[in-house]
Amino acid sequence: MAEFTPVNIVQIGYGYWGTNVARNIMQSRKTNMIAISDAVPARLDAAKNVYGSAISDYTADYEKYLDDPKVDAFALVIQTEPSFEVAKKILKAGKHLFIEKPMASDTARAVELTRLAHENHVVLHTDHIMIFHPIIRYIKKMYDEGELGDLIYFDISRMNLGPIRRDVNAMLDLAVHDLAVIDYISGGKEPYHVEAIGETHYGNQETLTYLTLKYEGFLAHIKSSWISPIKERRTMIGGTKKMVIFDDMKTMDKLSIFDQGIIETGEEYGPYEFKARSGDITIPYIAQEDALRNSIEHFADCIREGRESLANGEQGIKVIRILDRAKEALIASNQN
Ligand SMILES: NC(=O)c1ccc[n+]([C@@H]2O[C@H](COP(=O)([O-])OP(=O)(O)OC[C@H]3O[C@@H](n4cnc5c(N)ncnc54)[C@H](O)[C@@H]3O)[C@@H](O)[C@H]2O)c1
Structure with missing residues (x-):
């Protein structure tokens, strides 16, 4: 196997x-950390305490690397609001960009970043980490091979206690993952109807949101919360043939597959025209992989192979476009 030249990254x-x-950048053989930058000195000290001389530079000044030829890429892991201006500088400098989700705070910004990435022929990858999760990939394969049947619904909870963010609401923070998953599994479907309600309990952003979406053929309901006493990461997907529940809080056996559904009896004038069909519940063995590691390595592979990321600008735009519509719906729902 050809030796993989690591991608040189400034975080x-x-x-x-x-x-x-x-x-993950430090542990992967596909990536090499050139420097860590943070605006807060205490954060640089924290990084230095962990990595010491294994990283040659800890600096507040990332801009000195923008035109450094030994740097291939930047990993941008700052809050969403300030990330837009920094991301633009990186893309204009012709460097590949791994950007944290949500890719931008609105569609116009997501479109602008995608345009800059194309113009400068660089890879733009949003850390839509869940589409790199082995279980989501397994479900995607089940759907693509017809095992789930047609999609009927997604019912998703992503809840935890804090952190209360100031620049985005719970929906932008959390539902962004689920929208990327629905986009990935459904093969890029977009909803034709978006409803959202939410409430701001602390700070200036909605801390709890319920998002309901209507796609051609299926529904999605996504709960996002920063004020839940328990951490929940639960995705239930209904298909016409099988249904699955992915519980990411379990340490093992995270995916249950229900060979169950509703069938037509053909008895149009009988007591029940439809009846429940019960079948096996199976728990497949799926090797554990770190989704974040997969996301970072996918980014590195795309750079080396000159191809688009699965979580490219177009996917980022689609996800943010839904969130923009949801924000409008949230505002409308507040005007009672
Ligand atoms: N993919 C995921 O599953 C996942 C999970 C959690 C958070 N995130 C995302 O990661 C990002 C960061 O979240 P967090 O919880 O680590 O936030 P945080 O506030 O803990 O950390 C942000 C860091 O960025 C630094 N910073 C901000 N602006 C800077 C600048 N211009 N130059 C240098 N440093 C700067 C801050 O000093 C801070 O240390 C957010 O976009 C968040 O949505 C993604």
Whole structure:
């Protein structure tokens, strides 16, 4: 097998999530960390304490790397609102960009970043981590091979206690993952009807949102919460042939497949025209993989092979476009 030349990356942002991104960049043989940048000195000290001399530079000044030829790419792991201006600089400098979700705070910004990526012939990859999760990939394969039948519904809960973000609401923070999953599994379908309600309990953004979407052939209901006493990551998908429940909070046996559904009896004038069909419940063995590692390595593969990411600008735009419509629906629902 040909030796893989690692992609040289500068990471910007070493906050809560940045520690996970850095660990994976450091551990993968496909990536090499050139520097970690953060605007807050204490965060740079925190990174230095973990990686010491394994990384040659900890700096507040990422801009010095924009025209450094040894740098292939940037991983942008800062809050959503300020990330737009930084992302533009990176793309204009002709560097590949791994950007945290949500890719932007609105569609116009997502379109602008995608345009810049195309113009500068670089890979733009949004960290829609769930589409790189082995279980979501397994479900996608089941659907593509006809095992689920037609999609009927997605019922998804993504709930935890905090953090209360200031620049995005719970929907932008959390439902973004689920919208990317629906886009990925359904083969790029977009909803024709979007409803959303939410409430701001703390801070200035909705802390709890319920999003309901109507796609051609199926419904989706997505609960996003920062004020739940328990952490829940549960995706139930109904198909006409089988149904699945993916519970990401379980340590193992995360996916249950229900060979169950509703069948027509053909007895038009009998007591029941339809009846429940019960069948096996199976728990497949799916090897554990780190979705974040997969996301980072997919980004590196795309750079090396000169191809588009699965989580490219177009997917980012589609997801943000739904969230923009949902934001409008949220505002309308508040005007009672
Ligand atoms: N993919 C996922 O599953 C996932 C999970 C959690 C968070 N995230 C995303 O990661 C991003 C960061 O979230 P977080 O919880 O780590 O936030 P955070 O506030 O903990 O960390 C952000 C860090 O970025 C630094 N920073 C901000 N602006 C900067 C700039 N211009 N230059 C250098 N450093 C700068 C801050 O000092 C801070 O250390 C958000 O976009 C969030 O949505 C993604």
